[in-house]
Amino acid sequence: LMGAPARVICRIGAVSVPATVRSSMLMECISPTNPPGYVNVEISNNLQDFSGSGTLFHYHMVSVLQVFPHFTSQLGGEELTITGTNFMQPHEGELYCLVGTSNPVAARWESATMVTCESQTTRQVGPVPVSLMSNERNGNETVFKSTTTLVFVERPHVAAIVPARGPVRGGTKVTLSGVLPTGVSDRCFFGSTLTVPKLRSSSNYECF
Numbered sequence: 001l002m003g004a005p006a007r008v009i010c011r012i013g014a015v016s017v018p019a020t021v022r023s024s025m026l027m028e029c030i031s032p033t034n035p036p037g038y039v040n041v042e043i044s045n046n047l048q049d050f051s052g053s054g055t056l057f058h059y060h061m062v063s064v065l066q067v068f069p070h071f072t073s074q075l076g077g078e079e080l081t082i083t084g085t086n087f088m089q090p091h092e093g094e095l096y097c098l099v100g101t102s103n104p105v106a107a108r109w110e111s112a113t114m115v116t117c118e119s120q121t122t123r124q125v126g127p128v129p130v131s132l133m134s135n136e137r138n139g140n141e142t143v144f145k146s147t148t149t150l151v152f153v154e155r156p157h158v159a160a161i162v163p164a165r166g167p168v169r170g171g172t173k174v175t176l177s178g179v180l181p182t183g184v185s186d187r188c189f190f191g192s193t194l195t196v197p198k199l200r201s202s203s204n205y206e207c208f
Helices: none
Strands: 009-012 017-025 024-027 037-044 054-061 063-068 072-073 079-085 093-099 108-111 112-116 128-134 141-144 148-151 157-162 174-179 189-190 193-195 198-201 204-207
Touching: 009 024, 054 141, 079 093, 079 128, 093 112, 189 204
Parallel strands: 072 148
Antiparallel strands: 009 017, 009 037, 017 024, 037 054, 063 079, 079 112, 093 128, 108 112, 128 141, 128 148, 157 174, 174 204, 189 193, 198 204
């Protein structure tokens, strides 16, 4: 192999591709597109005669199925769990989460069916697609697109409080308006004391 590196090729299934000789015991080639399943892999150093080792390479389908939670804040900092099939292990390459138009974020491999990553601060609002990208050891990048979406909820803020004062004994009904969260864990905080709000509309709360 070392004597004629320019003539060394791999045959993966029925397709021949160029190979790069790294040493007398190591060579690399890039797999071509192929349907899922097993194919033979052989090599040649004269473009005609191939090895007969019977080595097999398995093509499998990588898919992204779901992301949890389905809703997250524009503020970022929340752990996203992405489930699917055939996620590559860390020794095979690196995985990144692609969330809408945000920059890729390094994913943590948990298993062949689950990875996690952290949501980033963004200006995106509403549903955005979630995909995975692999950065393999040979430097090739592959994006595994999906129809899964994550919904960015606009950053909450309070525009008005009516009334703006009340007695020290508490019990004042206070109406808050603005861009408000609508989840099951929403709370109103008066200083460090919390109360459970009553949702009147998507932009109007009542707290006591």
